[in-house]
């Protein structure tokens with residue numbers, strides 16, 4: 001037990017400071033919804049992440065948001081287990097046809113008002129996989145998308161910026 | 170018995186049994202063409218000779234279907250092939266002999282319409298409802314766009330195995346799970362908290378990778394290979410590039426091989442750190458989770474600083490690599506390895522001495538060596554159950570042919586063993602990175618590409634962080650890919666999860682699952 005405490009103390013706090021992005025930066029992220037979110041969810045949003053067919057690279061970086069460097073929960077952004085508890089759906093991947101109904105149902109199960117953020121190049125435009133017999137391509141081909149965070153995969157930094165943009169500055 | 174001996178002996182046995190084998194030599198391996206009627210008997214003899222079933226896939230070539238199965242023994246790989254007419258294709262199943270071949274044959278059945286006679290399980294596997302009953306996407310006459318409905322219906326009528334009896338109940342989970350994780354469906358039958366049976370239903374993230382590979386250039390194929398499973402971008406990209414390079418007959422420069430080695434070991438360390446943290450998290454030991462995820466983050470930041478990408482995507486290209494290390498980079502990486510090793514030596518004793526962790530990880534999720542062998546499990550799943558295999562040692566390729574390291578092995582077969590194998594593998598990787606840096610001599614990092622002859626084919630085999638990866642490539646004319654099949658280690662390891670959770674309690678499923686950590690994307694393709 002002493003070893004454990006020693007390691008905790010010597011590690012210290014590694015969490016980094018983050019600024020909410022400025023308006024012109026937000027525009028680059030393609031946010032059309034910031035004002036609504038500010039009004040409706042001042043201070044906190046609940047996110048349901050949905051992998052609709054990704055290669056799992058995007059998930060790795062979304063995971064990283066919860067590591068002690070980014071610690072995204074301190075901004076009131078938390079990941080929830082059910083779409084029924086969510087304000088925002090964070091969708092990755094090209095939408096595989098086998099996941100199409102599951103994604104539609106998740107969207108329906110999310111209470112209004114709700115927002116959809118397409119994460120990663122695949123979710124934004126189909127990426128390396130495009131549209132085929134097996135893939136619907138971009139998330140916007142299946143459900144309405146409010147915001148896109150590009151990258152393959154987007155870095156945690158890009159994700160932070162995008163998501164903090166959703167929150168009140 | 171030396172390696173070449175077993176093939177001679179084996180061929181003699183087959184001749185004695187009147188199974189004719191036509192031999193061809195491929196750039197990386199030998200090809201044994203067998204009459205389709207003997208396909209299953211061939212497997213019988215292979216099993217008797219203790220050959221391991223490695224991978225299976227098919228290919229549509231001008232009115233005929235080539236069915237391939239790859240086997241290995243003592244680091245020697247052979248590719249066996251049967252050819253049938255595409256009109257009414259039928260072949261005796263090898264899954265009756267090798268359980269490992271079961272899902273692979275079902276995938277081939279769904280994608281090519283080949284009927285495997287005697288197969289113990291004729292249910293669809295990769296097929297859900299996105300293409301019509303008599304359509305087979307990997308046939309050449311099936312258009313890449315297919316003919317999908319506006320909304321693909323869910324595959325609700327899939328005939329799951331049922332359990333009956335007093336107190337038996339079912340828990341269906343997924344495709345969408347509660348965490349940040351890939352989609353797939355698990356069907357549990359339980360009594361109280363005890364798991365009686367688990368059935369996996371995967372295929373949800375099938376993205377048509379094999380189909381959209383067709384017609385690509387080598388560069389575009391490498392990019393796609395790097396996205397078969399994002400966590401294994403280096404591994405898959407390397408396997409595909411090796412296959413393409415061998416088919417073409419080009420050698421990559423020594424410096425490129427060393428850099429690939431460094432990339433691959435860095436990928437292994439990053440994933441193991443992530444998994445070790447996640448395993449601890451699944452038993453609510455947050456201290457370790459935070460420490461491992463911190464170390465992983467630092468490691469990825471070095472990737473970004475030195476190689477320009479946190480997950481190392483698209484660094485490996487046909488002919489070599491598109492990244493390089495300066496002396497300062499090398500010094501930075503070496504310092505980082507020393508620091509990581511020191512930090513782990515502080516964290517691991519704190520974990521090892523923690524009795525609550527011991528309670529949850531030891532004996533949980535037991536996979537016996539017999540089942541591990543029968544299913545052909547690879548990587549840390551196999552190693553933790555005594556399956557002593559590692560491509561880097563058994564069939565070494567540059568730069569591993571000039572390196573020395575110890576393959577991590579455990580024999581308890583439980584979650585704890587799979588945890589410790591990862592730790593040992595990290596230590597081995599750190600040593601390998603050091604050796605590779607020491608061997609780096611000035612030189613090119615990219616060989617000039619040459620257009621391969623039409624029809625040239627090869628197998629690229631590497632040890633990814635999850636275990637052995639196989640990539641099959643055949644070229645068309647004009648530098649275009651005719652066929653790409655990647656076999657992720659998960660394809661062999663997923664079935665082991667159904668076995669190792671038996672008689673565990675439902676609440677221990679997450680940690681059992683994490684200790685195996687199969688890739689859904691790499692499985693579903």
Ligand code: SF4
Pocket residue numbers: 053054055056057058092093094119120121122123127128151152153154396399
């Ligand atoms: S954007 Fe890149 S990392 Fe994300 S799912 Fe697509 S290929 Fe994978």
